Amino acid sequence: MTSGTAVRLGGRALARVSGEDARHFLQNLITCDLDHVGDTGASHGALLTPQGKILFAFLVRPTGDGGYLLETDAASLPDLVKRLTFYKLRAKVTVEDVSSSFAVFAAWDADAGALRTAFPDAHVFDDPRRAELGLRLYLPLGDAGDDASAPAGLAGGTEADWHARRVASCVPEAPFDYALGDAFPHDVDMDELGGVAFDKGCFVGQEVVSRMQHRGTARRRVIQVSGADALPASGTDVMAGDKPAGQLGTVAGARGLALVRLDRIAQARAAGTPVTAGDVALEPHIPDWASFDWPVPAGGD
Known part of the structure; x- marks a missing residue:
């Protein structure tokens, strides 16, 4: 049964x-x-x-x-x-x-x-x-x-x-959350979700991906976002104040995924600047399983 x-x-x-x-x-x-x-x-x-x-x-x-x-x-x-x-x-x-x-x-x-x-x-x-x-x-x-x-x-x-x-x-998939040919594995959390083996030796593109891993240079990530109301459609720009910070991916009611610039979201959070998609205010969340965090904005402690 x-x-x-x-x-x-x-x-x-x-x-x-x-x-x-x-x-x-x-x-x-x-x-x-x-x-x-x-x-x-x-x-x-x-x-x-x-x-x-x-x-x-x-x-x-x-x-x-x-x-x-x-x-x-x-x-x-x-x-x-x-x-x-x-x-x-x-x-x-x-x-x-x-x-x-x-x-x-x-x-x-x-x-x-x-x-x-x-x-x-x-x-x-x-x-x-x-x-x-x-x-x-x-x-x-x-x-x-x-x-x-x-x-x-x-x-x-x-x-x-x-x-x-x-x-x-917070598990992204193409084509809903990113465009193929336009994202590094780190951008879409593949390194955090068991999709990249950094110790197995060579694979196509390995040198670039390993350099991003060891230097910690990934600026874009897929994170979770939520709003008080239903989120706008996938593909809507995510704005940190008047600065573009990314795009919405998969949307499920008032929750969704977004591929964003972590530094721009962090600066907005530190300054109390709203993060929005369309006319909906967003609350960004880094998933609890992630090892990455919000970068400290320039001039921060």
């Missing part, structure tokens, strides 16, 4: 990397360390430009036969397959779009063991970013059904419910 809530994420899709060189191939390209994934887990990671910006962000799941599933934004999946194919050169790997074989679900308040028993051909695993996000399920389409309903035994939720959980946990 299963229980819990599940949401089919129609905007997410899967690629598969397989073949005898699959692990070595990916390990030398992406930000996370596959040695820490094991056979039953998953990781959060990205493929970067040589300048260190995120081209593709994904979850990486071992398939048990030496291959990996990469879950990413469905709109960017064809480009991810193309880019990985470009990198493979003579490596003995196959890169393919398998989005027509699996449906992607997020589930919470559910028992992973019961789900594995109920769906033995599915991939069921903890979301590697934050425990509060619950489980991921990759169900063969025959088990998932043809509509957006939850798998048998699970209550159906909505994608709005899922995004509200992400907001509550």
Whole structure:
């Protein structure tokens, strides 16, 4: 007997990397360390430009036969397959779009063991970013059904419910909270959410990202914001007084995520200057799991 809530994420899709060189191939390209994934887990990671910006962000799941599933934004999946194919050169790997074989679900308040028993051909695993996000399920389409309903035994939720959980946990995702090709991993808290391995050796863009880590030069971060009223739409500018400080990302009622300049928000807070989005006053919050803090404004103690 299963229980819990599940949401089919129609905007997410899967690629598969397989073949005898699959692990070595990916390990030398992406930000996370596959040695820490094991056979039953998953990781959060990205493929970067040589300048260190995120081209593709994904979850990486071992398939048990030496291959990996990469879950990413469905709109960017064809480009991810193309880019990985470009990198493979003579490596003995196959890169393919398998989005027509699996449906992607997020589930919470559910028992992973019961789900594995109920769906033995599915991939069921903890979301590697934050425990509060619950489980991921990759169900063969025959088990998932043809509509957006939850798998048998699970209550159906909505994608709005899922995004509200992400907001509550301060877990950003592209394209909702940042544009691919325009953000460093530190900007979107990937370094704090287990998405970058600074001790595994080289990957594409590693030099830039490691320099940001060791010098502490990240000025932009995704943080939580809240207001007394419903927040305006995603993409609305966040203002620190009359200075632009960032943009709203995912919005869930009166709470949301925002990619902001920490220094400008800190200066506004110190001066008592309002932080706003549209005509809504914002209260910015750094998530409690973060190791970063508000910078001390110039002239402060």
